[in-house]
Amino acid sequence: MKHILIVLTNNRVNEKIRCIIPELSKYYKLSLYNIGEMSEETKWYGDVDPRIKFREDTYKYFEEVIEGEGFDFHGDRIHNIELKQGYDGIIYDDNRLMPELLIPTLYQKAKQYDIPVIGNSHGNRDFEPSEMQGLGKVFDYQFILGEKEKIIYKQMLGDDVDKLLKGGIPSNDTLKDVKHRGEYILVITNFLETHHAHNIYPICFNQDFVNKVDLVGLSEYFEKPIVIKQKTRLDQPDFNRNIEYIHSLFPSGFDVDVVTDCDDMDGLICDSFCVVSSPSTLCFKPIQKGIPTAIINGSGTIGNLYDFVGVTELDKYRVYESLDYQIENSKENKFIETTIEGGVNFNSTDRYIKQVRDII
Numbered sequence: 001m002k003h004i005l006i007v008l009t010n011n012r013v014n015e016k017i018r019c020i021i022p023e024l025s026k027y028y029k030l031s032l033y034n035i036g037e038m039s040e041e042t043k044w045y046g047d048v049d050p051r052i053k054f055r056e057d058t059y060k061y062f063e064e065v066i067e068g069e070g071f072d073f074h075g076d077r078i079h080n081i082e083l084k085q086g087y088d089g090i091i092y093d094d095n096r097l098m099p100e101l102l103i104p105t106l107y108q109k110a111k112q113y114d115i116p117v118i119g120n121s122h123g124n125r126d127f128e129p130s131e132m133q134g135l136g137k138v139f140d141y142q143f144i145l146g147e148k149e150k151i152i153y154k155q156m157l158g159d160d161v162d163k164l165l166k167g168g169i170p171s172n173d174t175l176k177d178v179k180h181r182g183e184y185i186l187v188i189t190n191f192l193e194t195h196h197a198h199n200i201y202p203i204c205f206n207q208d209f210v211n212k213v214d215l216v217g218l219s220e221y222f223e224k225p226i227v228i229k230q231k232t233r234l235d236q237p238d239f240n241r242n243i244e245y246i247h248s249l250f251p252s253g254f255d256v257d258v259v260t261d262c263d264d265m266d267g268l269i270c271d272s273f274c275v276v277s278s279p280s281t282l283c284f285k286p287i288q289k290g291i292p293t294a295i296i297n298g299s300g301t302i303g304n305l306y307d308f309v310g311v312t313e314l315d316k317y318r319v320y321e322s323l324d325y326q327i328e329n330s331k332e333n334k335f336i337e338t339t340i341e342g343g344v345n346f347n348s349t350d351r352y353i354k355q356v357r358d359i360i
Contacts, residue, residue, distance in 0.1 A: 002088035002360060003029040003063075008038040009101055011050055012231075014093035015265070016171045016281060017120055017143075018054060023353050025061040028360070031087070032059075033066045035078060036101050037234060041070030046232030046239055048261035074235030078102055083109040089360035095119040095134050095142050107138045116140050116359055120167070123281035124303040127152045135163060141359060143167035143352065145304055146341040165355045168341035168348025169281070175289050176346035178266045182273035184257075185218060186286075187228045190278035190300040194245050195236055203299040203314055205230075205278075210249045213276060213296070214316035219254075221320070224273050226250075227257045229282075274323050279305050288343050290331035294322045304339050308332065 004024065008014045024030060036042065038051065059065055069078035081102040090110055097104060110117050119139030125131050132153065135142065143165045144150060154161040191198040193206035203209065210216075219226050230242055243258045250256050262268050269275070269285040274292040277283040279300035286293045293310045296319075305311055309325070309332055312318040326332075333344050342348035 001027075001029050003031065003086060004356075004360060005031045005033055005083075005087045005090045007033045007035070007090060007092045007103075007106070009036040009093055009098065009103075011037060011054075013122055014038070014120070015050070016123075016169045017093065017167075017352070018058065019171045019173070020349055020352055020356075021058050021061050023349055024356065027353075027357060028088075030062050031064045031066065032062045033068055035068035035081065036071055036098075039070035040067050042072075042234075043070075045234050045237035046261040048263060050261055050263060053263050071234065074233075076100070081106050083113070085113050087113070087115050089356075090115055090117045091356070092117055092119050092139060094122050095131070095139060096122055097134055097138055103138045118143065118165070118356065118359065121145055124279060124284070124301060124305065126301050126303050129156050132157060135160065141165055143355075145169065146339045146343070148304060148338045165352075166341035167352040167355065168343055169284055169288075170349040170352050172285055172288050172340070172343065173346045173349050175266055175270065175285060178270040178289075180289060180291060181271045182224075183271045184225045184227045184273060185215075185222060186269070186272035186275045186277075187215065187226060188275060188277035188280060188282055189228060189230050190280065192230065192242055192245060194242055195233070201299055203278075203296060205246075205299075207249050209296075209299075209314065212314045212316060213319050215276070216251065216254060217316065218276070218319070222273060225255065225257065227259060227268075227272070229259045229262070229268065232260055274327070276319065279303065279311075284340060284343070287332065288336055288340065288346070292323045292326035294319045308335055308339075 077100040083106055107117055117139045119134060119142040121144050141163045146166050150164055153164060189205040191204045193204050198204040215226055228246055232239060239260045246258050275286045276294045279295050279302050283293055295305055295311045296314050297311050310322050312322045336343040342351040
């Protein structure tokens, strides 16, 4: 049986592919290399460490687990990375160069042993040549989300486009069996105004966002409470300060639930009646599930979402109109089909595994 090394660096990045591990173990011996934010040496910066559940659920599938160096702070670097012979392939959870994690060094060592390296999509990104700069530097092949990306990148890569593999979002497959209960309005944030880099995009989550979307009015209109999902960030570990800030944006007496980390992201999504979100990889979950989703243009990277019907401006009338339209119409299957490989039938994992087996 051939032997694959899986290299995990960032929980939020690799969450979308970790579910392939049980299926991969049917065909390969598996080893795991945790480095950076996935290393046990990195202190978790949120309220619930999702790496714990990952270890409990998944370590049984690995013949060995290697704990590499971790991070002490944002911008930290690791100092050593090892690679032994005997692997038939490497799956790297990202597509970024990540010199601070010595990923280019790992790739060069893999080439010395003639080991193919498969990278993965960082997430929903704009279609820029820089997104493919890791080809031949940290990966030989890379999984992308779907056909749309492949068509666009063909113009940049030419024949090298064959090194892009359509893998969808395997972790979203489990949405198929989760009931949609519709209990609240879920708001998925990107940068809060309290973050030092909140002006990377024209729109951040602040008082202006709450007022212009009219979250209080939206709650009254649909007769649903508000739940806000904030991102945990290594460079902003005081998540409780962020929770206090989010609560301060709403009138006194208006109850808002703030979620930081979550072991059941499918449940969080499927319990929502509708979603108001910054553009993100996470917002593909409600879209695939057919949950009305308004995506605020200007608050994040649009990327694959450019032709989604729910992209709207920061204006309450546009948001109401978008959500009402999606409530009255069927799921956007055509968008999902072209954007997320296997996304319509929730079988991205099968598509992903087949292409790994074609290479390794």
